[in-house]
Amino acid sequence: MGKALIPPDGGHVESINLREALEERYLAYALSTIMGRALPDARDGLKPVHRRILYGMHLLRLDPNSAFKKSAKIVGDVMGSFHPHGDQSIYDALVRLAQDFSSRYPLVDGQGNFGNIDGDGAAAYRYTEARMTEVAQMLLEGIDEDAIDFRENYSGDLKEPVVLPASIPNLLANGTSGIAVGMATSIPPHNIAELCDASLALIKNPDATAEDLVQYVQGPDLPTGGIIVDTRAQITEAYRTGKGGFRVRARWHVEDQGRGTYQIVVTEIPYQVQKSRLIEKIAELIQTRKVPLLADVRDESAEDIRVVLEPRARTVDAALLMESLFKLTELESRISLNMNVLSKGIVPKVMNLSEVLREWLEHRREVLVRRSAFRLAQIKHRLEVLEGYLVAYLNLDEVIRIIRYEDEPKQELIKTFSLTDLQAESILNMRLRSLRKLEEFEIRSEHEKLSAEMAEIEALLGSEDKQWKTVAWQIKEVRKTFGPETPLGKRRTGFADAPEHDVEDIQQSMIEREPITVVVSEKGWIRALKGHVSDYTTLTFKTDDGLKMAFHAETTDKLLVFSTGGKFYTLGADKLPGGRGHGEPIRLMVDMDNAQDIVTVFVHKPGRKLLLASTDGRGFIVPETEVIANTRKGKQVLNVDGTEEARICVEAAGDLVAIIGQNRKFLVFPAEQVPEMTRGKGVRLQRYKDGGPADVRMFSTADGLTWMDSSGRSYTRTAEELKPWIAERGQAGRLPPDKFPKTNSFGTPPLK
Template identity: 60%
Template sequence: MTKTAAAKGEIRVTPLADALGERYLAYAMSTIVSRSLPDVRDGLKPVHRRLLFAMRQLKLDPDGGFKKCARVVGDVIGKYHPHGDIAVYDTLVRLAQDFAVRYPLVEGQGNFGNIDGDNAAAMRYTEAKLTAVAAALMDGLDEDAVDFRPTYDGTEEEPVVMPAAFPNLLANGASGIAVGMATSIPPHNVGEICDALDLLIAKPDCAVDDLIARMPGPDFPTGGVLVEGHAAIAEAYRTGKGAFRLRARWTVEKLSHGLYQIVITEIPYQVQKARLIERIAELLGEKKLPLLADIRDESAEDVRLVLEPRNRTVEAALVMEQLFRQTDLESRVPLNMNVLDANSVPRVMTLKEVLRAFLDHRMVVLERRSRFRLDKIDRRLEVLDGFLKVYADLDTVIRIIRYEDNPKAGLIARFNLTEVQAEAILNMRLRSLNKLQEVEIRTEHDALSAEKAGLVALLADEGRRWRVIASQIAVTRKTFGGDTPLGRRRTELGEVPAAVVVPIEAFVEREPITMVLSDKGWVRALKGHADTSPEALKFKEGDELRCALKTWTTDKILILSTDGRFFTLGGDRLPSGRGHGEPLRLMIDLAPEADVAAVMIHQPGRRLLLSTDAGRGFIVQENEVLAQTRAGKMILNVGEGEKASFCLPVEGDAVAIVGQNRKMLVFMIEEIPELTRGRGVILQKYRDCGTADIKMFTLADGLTWALGERTRTETVLTPWLGKRASVGRLPPSGFPRTNRFS
């Protein structure tokens, strides 16, 4: 080490990790304690506290006039908060926004921004003063209610914490991100907070659930509907961590001709209205809101967003459910009550701990203010005692003052006074030397003596102090509680919404259509329930009608291919009936070697009997065969050389099956297993043929088949009744030679 280096100071070799760790820890603690986390006692961060104190020093009282915000910001950064003016001004602006703060601490004059997200005007154009809430927070600062500390340059002093006659932490909430920790506390209703505080004073051992009964949940400045369950709210308050589900408030306005519109009057907390409208417009442009036709902003001073549904048959609840899922019309407000306790130690507190910390702080403030007042009374009584001693002999007092070289010493010696008493007498005006003034002094002395006795009794009795605190809380409730326009609850406590399944019918205009499928696989949808006679339908040369279904645009069409795969088509997705339609293979991924085996309209909850042409099958729930993609869903596994051929709704209690060998078998449905996928079981045993037809019916009603334009019913079926997988026997006489029931 050189002499020059030694002269500058000691040089220590320190590992980089240790040096960085030490400095980062110092930075982290500074961020946590001096910037990001609020104090549990007054709910303020240092910048808020310094801003309010600077405005108080500028005498910007609620009953006074306004001053330019630039003047306020200048005082704050010049005397108390050595940071950027923009950060301080942004803090001032937020404290004045009634849509951002439940109980504003600053009253602004000028442009302070709006709920659309527009910024406030520059600080040179706006003016501000304190509100009654801020005044309540600082009530008692001049009465030694809290400690003061030197400012950053040591020229002045600032309060360490506010006396806080107003429960600001819970009433206005807080948010902040520190190093390795964060805080997020939503605002609450001060009247409900006061009710909870009263309960905690009366029953210090009460449970959190008892507090929640009086303080059921947050109360946001922008209103909305709280739809979180009671159990989740209780758990959040019990642990200090959780979240609250908040939705916009909406109503339905009826219009003429059966039309209606949805009007949103309140949006969730901290959601910018302009950005919300932009998001909804984006989703409309992307066609992700099929139930919604348009949105308009008709807001003035109040929020009014008008939503036009796509058609009058759509339910308003379904429209809103879709918006809740995809936009900020529903948001989750987190709860993380991570705050600085009375010892400036950050920790997560429960609701009860936060309320207890506020009450303990109010107790400290009451004791300090009482002692301060007691000290003032003692000093004043000392002076008044001196006055009373000399009023009996005012001539002597005048003579001593007039002729003595040291009148103070003379008065002390003559009347046995203290220096304070003698100084007060010497500073007394001559006009006060009359009998009337003596009466006033005795009256004041008696009043102060009585007040002193009350303060001494108050400091000696904890129960009495708690009663005083309860009376102070009652004043806060009366001033800012639910009976005032500011204190009325704005957020509605709603029920937990049930899981709403938005059906396809809600997305589509319900209109009648007729699905036409040709033998060569061309599909189209005719408007209405059209005539499907061969004379009314036209096909390409060599093509003909395979099937026609009279259905609706809101229906789902099930298609079974011969390889055992199911496909699902929406009625609204079918091509227009103009021309010959489109090939079905363009709409579903039908295998090249496969063909259509069956087409039917989906009915939720129904059961289907599936079978191959080889007589193997099973029963499946119809809901299980719905396919979500064009690739379809494999349900019936077919063997080599087999084809899926039959798809019948399960009806009655018996099955009649006829083979190509003209053998008929009747057995009970209960013998067929219900599966979700597979090859199934043997329905009828064959040697060198397959299944010709299957029919489901009620055994007691008999088996019916068509004979030309007539029908025949066979009620005596004992000869053909057997077990599944039997061979069967020849059908009754008169059974069609086609081996089909219809």
């Protein structure tokens, strides 16, 4: 093997560091991808493939007024002359330029099947035909007037443009996206009229920042419309940094069907979302009952989009239904902004709004200067010729004699009349029929006009201020073409604040509402039986376990669990284990300490208040909304120390508090003496020598206090009858009224 590697005589072995070789080659590949394929030029907003397609169509004279040509012809010419890559990649780029749902201002006018918003592809290029649009012509305006540089194509036998003159700010107008090596770009389309306004403001004030320009460029203007629901601050920040994103929602309205029924109609969907996939997703959510508020979805689209959503019932809140769909489907999508472009066509960098527009304006000024210089050269050439014609007219007989009789007429003309080579050549090339037109007036008139134009151009080239004024005039003309009142220039994407819907409401709307019976065992196991069960004697439990509590609820409810550690935990009723088995331990569903037990479980009612008490007789009132826990860890509300535990959680409704201790001492005091807090130990409700509170109720003076004995009989005592027991908070109390249960419990449910 070793001998085989030795080169023949005259050769030599060169050692190459593998790492350096790979770095060098990979860097070359990365640069070619960044500059030659994936990133757009900041000046004309085009990648090489798009620029070559437009230039190829220009050479084929496919102007907006010309006849269409087969896409296969265009693809073939572009591939053969400028873009030696796959024909499919060229055709895909061509198709995208023609789709009015992909490009805000299409550059290609397509005839035939160019795909649709449902995601169907275009027909093969042998079937479709294309030509340029007027917008594309504006990008090429002045290309034959030395406005831009040309470079050799890949084979060196033709020239291709380095950049297009671009009389519109195409980078932002049509947007672009691309993935290079180590960097990517994503720019959504914008409104040309707004970009023109921002550009004019930038010419007036070259120091204008992105924040200043956002008052003109409100945000993206997407081909498919929709509504952007970001705040002005978020939009401004995205344009200030050149990186960010926009939340775009579908546009919808409610159609009244009569008799109180309605349907929702979606007329615009977010940019780059395939309608067919979107409808499939919604249908799938209906089947899996993820959106119980929705009954059906239909696609009634023709030329315009019309997706019909039928609510489950007439009572369904349309806004809430749409909020749940925005969360679950692409009816709301995020459009990213990453203005990573090639500055001057060479340096890749992330630019902000003012930098991108400034780059385009500098390019427009350079194009103006170059086109003016080109026109100036043409004028000078023509003036030289006209001056020669004037000499010929004034000395016509002598000129004719020289041409007829002299052997070297050209040299003789130059010598006799002090003409230049060009003037002599022009006179000699004149047709005889032109002699009758060679009137001095016409020659002098054209000479004067051209001289005046030359003076204007020279003044323009000599004054930067005049150049910017001309660029501003050109931009104003573009704005007229794409003004807000024109069909193409009218803004399609609107702005709105996302409706303030409670996250809880939205989550609830995604749960199908069904009646359930929640069963909690003594050992803290929980399950949910379907329907509202009233007979609990048939329930089975594990050995040494029994029924602690059971209550009716619905799958959309939230359950609150209060532990002896003074913590509240939140469970979704829809997530409870089914009633076939024994359920699951609550302490496994939340992060509850093994040493702690469950005081109570109940259905959350937002407006309610709770009275909490611990084993040492301390307590306070807390609004129920303050005890909701958003995590498995729960929320500490009642603080307990050492051997103390949370014991009581009852509804706080009324102006009096009745408390009975384990020592069978009974006390009634005003509810206003108990503070309302969100967390703490609370105040002493009743004083004990030993033991603690057995039960507490709050009641109103008007209704009196009701309790129930073990036989199910209820007794009510008025506030007047309870006067002997009414005292200040924190006292020891006295033995309870007659017929009070020996269990030291009020017997009535603490939380209904």
